[in-house]
Amino acid sequence: MSGTKFFHAEESSRLGLRWALGLLLLFPYLIWLAEVREWNWPPVHEWMPYVVYASFQALLSAGLACVAGFLMFQGLQSWHRRGWAEAALLFPNIIPPLFLVMALFAVVTPWAAFPYGLSAVIVAHVILNSGLVAVALDRLLQAKLGGMTETAWLLGVRPWVFWRRVAWPQLRGDLACIFLFVFSLCFTSFSIPLLLSGERSVTLEVAIFDIIRTEGRWDKAVLLAAFQSTALLVLAWLLPRPFWPQRSSRASLRLLEQPSLSVLVLLPAALLVTGWGLGVGASLAEGIEPFVRENLPSALLLSAALGLSVGVLHLILFLAVAYVLPHNRLDRFLNGYLAPSPAITGFGLLLLPVNGVIADFIKLVLALTLISFPLLYRWIVHSALASLQNQIVIARSLGASWSAILFKVVWPQAGASCLRACGLAAVWACGDFALSGLLLGENVSVPMLMNDLLGNYRFEQAALLLIPLVLLSLAVYFFFVRAARYVVG
């Protein structure tokens, strides 16, 4: 094959792959487009209150998470063991939301009645996301104002003057991106509002679930999900910057440190660990019942297989994205798109005309991937790829093929981020309740076993299973992180 033909073939394959990626992410919508015969847009009064209430809840949640994250960021600067501190900050964000809810209950209920309602939802969202904001702020300041902060410290500038005169004018857009990301997470939240909001739901996701359950109106549910995805996509297009910059060489941000706030860094993780301890501690005395012990090995194997499969599928998709980028429109689509709700994705895949144990497993892997891939791309992978754009352009202008660019330029630098994202996807998959219940049939993963025990009065036994589930989640996460060291070198 001549050089020109090879380049044409590469361009065609890149174009095809870009379309394939876009269509794959939109797959649940495409299935429903083919399935639903009659579309009726729900009357405004049926869904507008949810949008207003969800926006209000997400604004408050994201705003307070940003304030708490700002305080944690200042506390973080006093920490010498930065890796551990960041891990503690991000811990609530990487565990399945149900774990957070269970821990909150265990912490609050021995002392007081649980305060259901908007306030409980907001507190849970703040605990979930404040650490993420703190680490994002840290990366942002390191990447964009690291040198300037050191200079300001040497010149004796007061921190608040630095924030007001230097940081705010230069970082406004980036801060808006952080806020928007957290806003999107809170706006589309499902488990937390469903469990904590009491009788009043506070997100459109819950409304979609209600519509499916009480009316069986898939047209309405899909339209609302499409509305939600489109609204968030439009918002993201207004603020297209990566909010999670690649970590450059570390600058000292001593000017901005607040030693008195350093304990805040551990607060969310400590709250969760205490909650689990309280929940599991009471159950330990009972021990694991024989029939649970009998079913646990099989459930653990299935959960491990599920986590690994989802991680590997993420890796393949990240590789595909790394191969087809840079491409402005696809990049902006990936950076703003959020998947439809689990119910729409899960039931959509059920419509595919293939069945059986293996087919159900593959559908579940695909559904979990379709939901977590856009989020993880936006959170972790986007900035890693965006920072390489100049190198890609130079390599290309020097005549490098796209595959050479992928394996010699992009992957060595972005591979670790991609594999970390794969690890997180695997953790989320290991802890999934919602889609597994829909797609796994009679097969039982660890969360399904927990669900089964909860439905059969055995709450203590279910709490005990948190231990193997957390250990398994850590194992699959470190499998991918360790793999990164081997693969990337």
Add this chain to the structure above:
Amino acid sequence: MRSRLTLFLIAAVSLVFGLLVARTMVDSRDLPREMFIEKKLRVLTYGTFVGPTGPGGEILKRFEKDKNIKIEVVSSADAGLLLERLKLTQAGNPVDVVIGLDQLLIEEAQQKFEWQPIVADKSKWHKAAAQASSDHFVAFDWSPLTFVYRKSAAEVPKTFDDLTAPAYPKQFALQDPRTSTPGIQFFHWVKALKGAGTLTWLEKFKPNVNSVSPTWAFSYGLFKKEQTRFVFSYLTSLAFHWGDEKNRDFDVLSFPQGHPVQVELAAIPKDCRECELAQDLVRSLHEEWAQRLIMTKNYMFPVIEGLEKGSIFAELPQLKTISTETGKNLSEWDKVFPR
């Protein structure tokens, strides 16, 4: 770099397959060769019925062995989503039996689907189970619903209207009827007893509500953690506490006005493929061993009278039962507990 990545991908995919093969081996270690055969019956049911704690797994396995067939279980996350799941399944690969419908879903089930008649001898059945069954839907377990509580010196409501008394502020855990079957049962109970006064009664009762949970499991978890004094649940919940936990500190409220009944039903869709086997499976649910299994694992009354004798179920208090409406019109509830 590329070869390492390829190697890693191959290793990871192999590990996944290895785990799945290992799991299959763990699951099938005691199965005879006859289990690996072709004829297949598709059963749609809810997750906990066929889960490790439920009776379904054992019932289906025994049926597979007896009939020398393979059963494929199609599960829905919970019983309330069975009809939605059925709607999607019947478009492609239809199921032969549906297990776990309740009387609240029957109206919708009759409107949206066609069903095969099922022959069942109901002469020895409990009245509530026989009444809820029809030519197309047959009961396999049942229980009245009421409020469960921990015994203490404090007063408990004696009549249905006592539930609204100011003496019980924030003491009742309910389930949301939009997401939970017991939640719908509670709403229809109020409607059956209060009729046109439902809205007023619910408004009066609201200050006594501790929480409205999306699922029964969640509200019962709150009750077990002593977050709430009363929880709306099954009379047969007592069988778990009295029998399995050996704890007699729990009791139920009994009202002279009567209580709603939850009946679980099985049915066979008209477009079944293995219709004869489906009939056999439904009949097997009423065999004595299966009924006893359902009783002890599902914590529900058997439909056949007399099987409770000698078990903890015979010791449970007898509640007066009433029939309630069905359907998903929750307008009064929506007004008092709006989303």
